Every structure is written in C-alpha cells, then in structure tokens.
Amino acid sequence: DSSSPKGPFVPTQADYQKVYDAIAARLANETDYDDGSYGPVLVRLAWHASGTYDKETGTGGSNGATMRFAPESDHGANAGLKTARDFLEPIKAQFPWISYSDLWTLGGACAIQELSGPTIPWRPGREDRDVAACTPDGRLPDAAKDHRHIRDVFSRMGFDDREMVALIGAHALGRCHTDRSGFDGPWNFSPTVFSNEFFRLLAEEKWAQKKWNGPTQFTDKTTGTLMMLPTDMALLKDKGFKKHVERYAKDSDVFFKEFSDVFVKLLELGVPFKTEDRFVFKTSE
Numbered sequence: 176d177s178s179s180p181k182g183p184f185v186p187t188q189a190d191y192q193k194v195y196d197a198i199a200a201r202l203a204n205e206t207d208y209d210d211g212s213y214g215p216v217l218v219r220l221a222w223h224a225s226g227t228y229d230k231e232t233g234t235g236g237s238n239g240a241t242m243r244f245a246p247e248s249d250h251g252a253n254a255g256l257k258t259a260r261d262f263l264e265p266i267k268a269q270f271p272w273i274s275y276s277d278l279w280t281l282g283g284a285c286a287i288q289e290l291s292g293p294t295i296p297w298r299p300g301r302e303d304r305d306v307a308a309c310t311p312d313g314r315l316p317d318a319a320k321d322h323r324h325i326r327d328v329f330s331r332m333g334f335d336d337r338e339m340v341a342l343i344g345a346h347a348l349g350r351c352h353t354d355r356s357g358f359d360g361p362w363n364f365s366p367t368v369f370s371n372e373f374f375r376l377l378a379e380e381k382w383a384q385k386k387w388n389g390p391t392q393f394t395d396k397t398t399g400t401l402m403m404l405p406t407d408m409a410l411l412k413d414k415g416f417k418k419h420v421e422r423y424a425k426d427s428d429v430f431f432k433e434f435s436d437v438f439v440k441l442l443e444l445g446v447p448f449k450t451e452d453r454f455v456f457k458t459s460e
C-alpha cells in the first residue's frame with residue numbers, strides 16, 4: 176500500500192556494511208597523504224574521541240562526538256585530527272542517518288581492518304551531543320611523561336596493565352608530526368600495516384635519545400630513522416608493562432587477539448547501548 180506512511184529508518188547490519196565499504200573505498204582512493212593512507216589518523220581520531228572517558232563520573236567517551244566543537248577540538252592532544260574528521264565528512268553526507276560518534280568509531284574499526292589488522296567487532300548506538308558535553312583538557316596521555324602517568328590516565332578509563340600495553344601497540348601505525356605534537360617520525364618501516372612491529376622494535380632495538388632541538392624522543396641506533404616517545408620507552412621501565420611488551424613482541428597472534436578485544440572495549444566506553452550484538456564487517460578485497 177503506497178499510501179501508508181513509512182516508519183523511521185532503522186539501519187541494519189547491511190546498511191552499516193555500506194558505510195564501512197564507503198570508508199574503505201575512500202581509504203583506497205585517497206593515497207596522496209602521509210605514507211599513503213589516512214588509516215592511521217582515523218585510528219587516532221577514534222581513540223581520542225573514546226579515551227576521554229572517566230569511569231568515576233561516566234563522562235567523556237565516544238558517545239557525543241564532542242570533538243566537533245571548541246574547546247575540545249582545540250585541545251593540544253587533538254592537533255591534526257581535523258584531517259580525520261574532514262576525511263569522514265563525505266561519508267556523513269552520503270549516509271546522513273549515522274551519528275558522528277558512530278561514524279568516527281566505525282572509521283577506526285574500518286581502518287584497523289583495512290590496514291591488515293584484526294577484525295574489530297562494532298556496534299551502533301552512539302548519539303551526538305552538544306558543546307556542553309565537551310570534556311576538560313588533560314584527559315588524554317602526555318607523551319613526555321612516564322609509566323605512572325600512563326597507569327593513571329588509562330586506569331581512569333578502566334583498563335588494566337595488559338590492556339594499556341596492547342592499546343599502545345597501535346603505534347605500529349602512522350607517525351608523529353612536528354606541526355601537530357612536536358615529535359617527529361614513524362615507529363616502524365611499514366606505518367600503514369597493522370602489526371606487532373612496535374613491540375618487536377621496542378624490545379629488540381637499541382634506542383638512543385635523539386639529538387635535536389625538539390622534545391625528548393628516541394631513535395633506533397641501527398638506522399636512526401625510527402622513533403619512540405618517552406611514554407613508549409616507559410613500557411620497558413615498568414615490570415608490569417614490560418612482560419606484555421615481550422609477550423606481544425614474540426607472538427603476533429596473541430597481540431592481534433588482545434588488541435582487538437581492548438580496542439572494542441575502548442570504542443564502547445560509556446556508551447548506553449541498546450543492543451548486545453556486534454557486527455563483524457567484511458574487509459575489502
């Protein structure tokens with residue numbers, strides 16, 4: 176009966192797979208950026224949207240997508256993430272029914288899968304909120320600090336030592352930019368391929384302080400072209416962290432499994448989901 180009113184559009188897994196496919200296609204087409212992929216910066220957007228979560232107050236987290244607004248968009252830690260938000264705008268225009276907060280987290284899950292990482296089961300249900308829900312500055316980790324700072328910040332989100340180390344393994348992807356964080360360079364030679372290289376290099380390479388005018392960072396002694404942040408090096412100093420660095424350096428399968436579990440958890444912090452079921456998206460060919 177063509178005269179009956181249509182109910183509200185309720186997207187299915189197939190609809191979300193179409194969004195996934197559109198992000199994947201855009202990643203494959205837009206290669207004139209950094210090391211050839213926007214994937215790493217999409218992962219960073221999903222992480223910074225989610226990592227503001229505070230388990231005591233239930234504030235922050237990916238629900239809300241408040242990084243669209245100042246002051247959160249201007250927080251120092253979020254420098255450069257406009258690139259990732261702008262990359263996703265044409266996808267939002269194509270699928271106006273998806274919230275920014277679902278889109279940004281789906282972008283991170285898609286990027287991990289498309290860059291040869293593990294499957295990241297994902298579920299919808301985030302709703303965008305307004306500027307009043309912006310989180311205060313200082314909730315994301317400061318790379319100049321030490322192991323105590325890592326433990327403080329990630330415990331506030333609700334993670335244990337093993338989960339903290341697994342998450343930081345995302346530094347297999349992408350690079351630091353002097354005009355964003357002040358740090359410079361990639362963590363490994365294949366920054367657009369998800370792998371356990373971050374841990375292998377951290378555990379096996381010899382690292383020396385970089386001689387330059389920029390902030391303290393570390394350089395591999397073999398080639399002098401790779402980097403580690405002070406917080407990355409801190410994973411070796413702390414016994415509770417180091418044992419996981421060594422586990423992940425040795426066993427890529429264990430890292431992939433544990434990273435997937437904790438990245439799923441990160442993207443869901445503080446979100447009042449109405450559904451238990453997660454979607455597993457098909458990766459592009």
Ligand code: CCH
Nearest residue numbers: 215216218222316317318342345349350351352355356406
């Ligand atoms: Fe990170 N990260 N991150 N990081 N990060 C940077 C870049 C990326 C810290 C600091 C920095 C995680 C944890 C931490 C990515 C994913 C994750 C940069 C360079 C700094 C600084 C930014 C720039 O200059 O562009 C610190 C400190 C911590 C914790 O101690 C976690 C957790 C994740 C994800 C699960 C990714 C990906 C990048 C590369 C971005 C790009 O543009 O290439």
